[in-house]
Amino acid sequence: MPARFPRTVPARLAVAAAAVALTASACGGTAAESRPAAAATATPSAGPSGSAIRLDRPLPKPELTLTDDRGRSFDLVERTAGKPVLMYFGYTHCPDVCPTTMADIANAVKELPEAEQRKLQVIFVTTDPARDTPKRLHAWLAAFDSRFIGLSGDFAAIQKAARGLGIAVEKPVKTAGGDYEVTHGAQVLAFSPSDDKVHLIYTSGTTSRQYAADLPKIIGGTA
Amino acid sequence: MRRPAAALAALVLAAGTVAACGSDGAPDGPHLAVSGAYVKEPPMPDMAAGYFTIANTGGAADTLTGVTSDIAGHATVHTTKPNGAMAEAGPLAVPAGGRLVLQTGGYHVMLMELKRKPKTGETVTFTLRFATSSPITVQAPVRPASYRPER
Numbered sequence: 619m620p621a622r623f624p625r626t627v628p629a630r631l632a633v634a635a636a637a638v639a640l641t642a643s644a645c646g647g648t649a650a651e652s653r654p655a656a657a658a659t660a661t662p663s664a665g666p667s668g669s670a671i672r673l674d675r676p677l678p679k680p681e682l683t684l685t686d687d688r689g690r691s692f693d694l695v696e697r698t699a700g701k702p703v704l705m706y707f708g709y710t711h712c713p714d715v716c717p718t719t720m721a722d723i724a725n726a727v728k729e730l731p732e733a734e735q736r737k738l739q740v741i742f743v744t745t746d747p748a749r750d751t752p753k754r755l756h757a758w759l760a761a762f763d764s765r766f767i768g769l770s771g772d773f774a775a776i777q778k779a780a781r782g783l784g785i786a787v788e789k790p791v792k793t794a795g796g797d798y799e800v801t802h803g804a805q806v807l808a809f810s811p812s813d814d815k816v817h818l819i820y821t822s823g824t825t826s827r828q829y830a831a832d833l834p835k836i837i838g839g840t841a
Numbered sequence: 842m843r844r845p846a847a848a849l850a851a852l853v854l855a856a857g858t859v860a861a862c863g864s865d866g867a868p869d870g871p872h873l874a875v876s877g878a879y880v881k882e883p884p885m886p887d888m889a890a891g892y893f894t895i896a897n898t899g900g901a902a903d904t905l906t907g908v909t910s911d912i913a914g915h916a917t918v919h920t921t922k923p924n925g926a927m928a929e930a931g932p933l934a935v936p937a938g939g940r941l942v943l944q945t946g947g948y949h950v951m952l953m954e955l956k957r958k959p960k961t962g963e964t965v966t967f968t969l970r971f972a973t974s975s976p977i978t979v980q981a982p983v984r985p986a987s988y989r990p991e992r
Contacts, residue, residue: 713883713890714949715921720884721986754885761884762986788926801926822946826987 668824670832676815677807679703680779684743687756687768694741694769694779695814702811702837703739707780707787707803709746710758715822716802717762723806724762726829734837737811740766743780745787746800747773783807783816808832812839872899873935873974877990878981880965886958889913891950891967891981892943892990897935904972905933905941911966914954921946932972944990959983 679695686692704723708716720742727735742759744750747770750758755768769776773789780787785803792798804822809815818832818841835841878893891910897903910916918930930948935941943949950967959965961983968978 710885711888712927713881713888713951714919714927714945717881717884717986718945725987758884795929797929799926799928825989 668821668828670824670828671819671821673817673819676810676813676817677783679809679814679816680782682743682769682775682779684769684771684775685752687752687759687770689752692767692769698739698741698809699814700811701739701809702737702839703741703807703809704836705741705743705783705807705809706805707743707745707776707785709744709790709800709802710750710754711746711798711800712802715804719806719822720759720762720766722824722826723829724766725826726833727763729830730833730837734834735765737837738833741769742766743769743776745773745776745780745802746790746798747771747776748790749798784819808836808841810836810839810841817841869899870901871897871903871935871937871971871974873897873903873971873977875969875977875979878967878979879984879988879990880952880959880981881986881988882959882961882983883955884986886955887953889952889955889959890945891916891952891965892945893950893967893969893979893981894943895935895941895969897937897939897941900937901973902937902939903935903974905935905969906972907970908950909968909970910950910952912956912959913952914956916950916952916967918943918948919951920948927951935971961985 679698682694684692684694706719708719710716723740727738727740730738740763742755744755750768750770752768752770755770759766759768777787777789780803785805787801787803790798790800806820806824807816808818808820810817818836820829832841874896876894876896878891880889880891883889895905905918908916908918918933919927920930921927933941933948963983965981965983966978967981968976970976
């Protein structure tokens with residue numbers, strides 16, 4: 619069967635597809651572990667290390683206008699044109715993965731020369747706009763880096779933009795117990811300043827060291 | 842007179858427990874040890890996440906039924922689901938000869954109604970309650986948000 623694939627399909631695409639499949643199955647493993655019975659028998663692996671997935675077909679930046687963490691209108695395409703961008707979809711009432719991801723990025727950014735730091739735009743798009751007001755986003759992001767940009771606004775618009783980037787987020791629901799169930803993306807998207815498209819996707823667990831190694835290339839548009 | 846009666850009742854209960862174990866044929870019950878406890882310094886003073894590993898070197902499984910902390914009015918074990926949603930986890934098994942690991946991206950103690958914002962370098966107390974074993978209290982250092990335990 620592989621012989622019947624058009625020869626124009628780059629091998630790298632197959633590798634990327636395999637990587638995505640691996641990620642998906644890794645997530646499946648997590649689902650199994652979340653059941654107590656499975657947890658009993660599984661010795662969860664050491665904190666899974668993340669990895670960068672290179673896209674053979676870079677994803678375009680979505681049309682998205684939201685409100686930034688200072689309360690001003692923010693047109694994503696217009697404001698980030700020609701700039702290197704790291705984007706993450708998360709929410710602030712998330713004590714585990716979201717702050718870890720932002721802290722890892724912040725630590726990597728701190729290692730860059732000041733001029734490079736100023737070029738990079740780190741954008742946190744909330745998946746919980748009802749609770750993540752611009753004010754709250756501003757306070758939350760300030761704990762990592764006051765230059766990080768927080769975006770809030772219409773959930774449907776956020777969901778549509780996320781979907782276009784391959785990230786599924788669901789509308790927050792309040793459970794019977796009074797808890798909120800909110801989703802966040804597991805990936806950080808890196809947009810190149812050369813064509814404003816996503817070339818690299820970092821999976822959950824990517825360390826600040828990994829980000830630090832890649833950021834100069836992302837900022838330079840050569841990643 | 843009341844006290845001896847209560848003590849006697851406790852003794853009878855204890856004997857009952859021992860008898861139950863004996864009838865299972867288990868040489869001993871669960872034997873738990875908690876290690877690697879820590880809390881991540883949160884960006885905001887309203888919630889934080891805590892982690893630890895429970896090892897069971899005993900001959901019987903146990904179940905983590907609840908966690909409390911000196912800094913939180915409310916503490917529950919949550920899990921991060923593949924879609925990034927968090928859900929409260931039910932009682933979690935600590936298998937005989939196995940471990941229950943709480944770590945980023947999986948199970949974590951969600952600390953809410955914080956009495957103060959935990960800061961790196963401080964210490965927080967967790968008390969873990971089990972179906973069989975006596976409660977275990979551990980001191981958990983507060984670590985930076987990007988902290989990754991060595992394994």
